[in-house]
Amino acid sequence: MRIGILGSGLMGGKLGTIFARAGHDVVFSYARREQKLKRLAREAQGNARAGTPVEAARDADALLLAVHWSRVDDVLKQAGDVSGKVILTCSIPMNADDSGLVIAHTSSGAEELAKKVRGAHVVSAFGTVPSEVLFGVFAAKRKAKRPSLVYCGDDSGPKELAAGLIRDVGFDPVDAGPLRIARYLEPFTLLIGQLAYEGDGGPELAYRFEWFGRKE
Ligand SMILES: NC(=O)c1ccc[n+]([C@@H]2O[C@H](COP(=O)([O-])OP(=O)(O)OC[C@H]3O[C@@H](n4cnc5c(N)ncnc54)[C@H](OP(=O)(O)O)[C@@H]3O)[C@@H](O)[C@H]2O)c1
Secondary structure, three states: OEEEEEOOOHHHHHHHHHHHHOOOEEEEEOOOOHHHHHHHHHHOOOOEEEOOHHHHHHOOOEEEEOOOHHHHHHHHHHHOOOOOOEEEEOOOOEOOOOOOEOOOOOOOHHHHHHHHOEOEEEEEOOOOOOHHHHHHHHHOOOOOOOOEEEEEEOOHHHHHHHHHHHHHHOOEEEEOOOHHHHHHHHHHHHHHHHHHHHOOOOOOOOEOOOOOOOOO
């Protein structure tokens, strides 16, 4: 698949690198310095290149939105027309100092994003784990028990695409339902952040749901 990365920081840089190593074509975009995008593309050791947001979006089968909530409007403006595109968002609607959610309970960042990009297919994915765990999960991909990763969205085709990419990274995708479930998924991320950054175990944290009694 062709994947455009909108926001090449901790999340976008690592996920883009993993997507490239998993065999996808990746365009890294939106960092403050072009040199950084070029370095990410070089070090991804796959089919990856640096580009502008509009180049990342142009032929993409999927876009990963991975910017701070305060940068969403800017990166979307730079990406141009994204109607018809699948947009995976890991962006959590945090306030400026990342101390709390600016949207919650009655809506979610993912739903507000979907209103901004009507005509695109928004899937909330990858936002529930810290960036620090991503390479470890990818490296452990062959192990029988994979960590879970919840995702949600309203359209089945785009959700299947998301589930495939989630598997490519090394997680077991857990379909949490329609996009409005992001209202629960996004606060859950703050719990994960608390455990990862304030707990004793360090930030390389993933989670796994178990259905007792379910026949495998
Ligand atoms: N980090 C995590 O573990 C984590 C986990 C779950 C969800 N999330 C969510 O994922 C999203 C991305 O988080 P992140 O930690 O990856 O953020 P980040 O490391 O700050 O990355 C954001 C990217 O946006 C770029 N950027 C910021 N301002 C810009 C500007 N004015 N012009 C051009 N580029 C600009 C940054 O450029 P530079 O590279 O030059 O800084 C960076 O590449 C956030 O919404 C966050 O809530 C993060």
